[in-house]
Amino acid sequence: MSEEKRGHVFDRRDALSLFTGVGGLALGAEPAFARATKLARRPEDEGFMRLALEEAAKGDFPFGAVIAREGKVVATGHNLGKTSNDPTAHGEIVAIRRFVAEHPAQELHGATLYTSGEPCPMCMSAIVWCGIGRVVYAASIEQLSTRIGQIMLTSRTVAQHAPFHSVAITGGVLAQEALALFDKK
Numbered sequence: 716m717s718e719e720k721r722g723h724v725f726d727r728r729d730a731l732s733l734f735t736g737v738g739g740l741a742l743g744a745e746p747a748f749a750r751a752t753k754l755a756r757r758p759e760d761e762g763f764m765r766l767a768l769e770e771a772a773k774g775d776f777p778f779g780a781v782i783a784r785e786g787k788v789v790a791t792g793h794n795l796g797k798t799s800n801d802p803t804a805h806g807e808i809v810a811i812r813r814f815v816a817e818h819p820a821q822e823l824h825g826a827t828l829y830t831s832g833e834p835c836p837m838c839m840s841a842i843v844w845c846g847i848g849r850v851v852y853a854a855s856i857e858q859l860s861t862r863i864g865q866i867m868l869t870s871r872t873v874a875q876h877a878p879f880h881s882v883a884i885t886g887g888v889l890a891q892e893a894l895a896l897f898d899k900k
C-alpha cells in the first residue's frame with residue numbers, strides 16, 4: 716500500500732475515533748506512524764491562547780505563540796518575518812529559539828505550545844524535533860488559507876509521520892478571534 720493510501724486510511728480511522736468519542740488512535744501494526752492524539756480542551760487553554768493572540772497582534776503577520784510549562788509562560792514569540800528579514804521567523808520558531816536561549820532544550824518535553832495558527836509543516840517539524848508534548852492552536856490551516864497562503868499539510872499529518880515522538884493536539888481554541896486579527900492588519 717502506498718504511503719498516500721495508508722495516510723488516507725489513517726485519517727479515516729482517526730475521524731471515526733473522534734466520531735465515537737474515543738480519544739487517541741488505535742495504531743496496531745502501523746510502525747511508520749506516530750501517535751498524534753486529539754486532546755480535549757483544558758480549562759487553562761483559553762487563558763494561554765489569549766496571550767498567544769496578544770503576541771500575534773504584535774507580529775509582522777498576525778501569528779503568535781507562547782510556550783507554557785508547569786502552568787507558567789516560559790517563552791513567547793510572534794512572527795518576525797519582515798522585521799528580521801527571515802521568512803522562517805514564525806511565532807512558534809521564535810518562541811522555541813527564545814526558550815532554548817535560556818533553558819535546556821530538554822525542558823521542552825513537558826511543555827505545551829499555544830499558537831494562534833495551526834503550526835505549518837516547518838513549525839510542526841520543529842515542535843516534534845524539540846519533543847514538545849502538546850500543541851494547542853486557534854485557527855486551523857484550512858481556516859488560515861482563506862486569509863493567507865498556507866502549505867496544506869495539517870500539523871496532525873506531520874506528527875503522524877514522526878514515529879519517534881507522540882504529541883497531543885488540540886485545535887479550535889479562540890479560532891474566530893485569531894482569524895479576526897487578519898482583518899485588523
Ligand SMILES: [Zn+2]
Pocket residue numbers: 805806807834835836837838839
Ligand atoms: Zn510555521
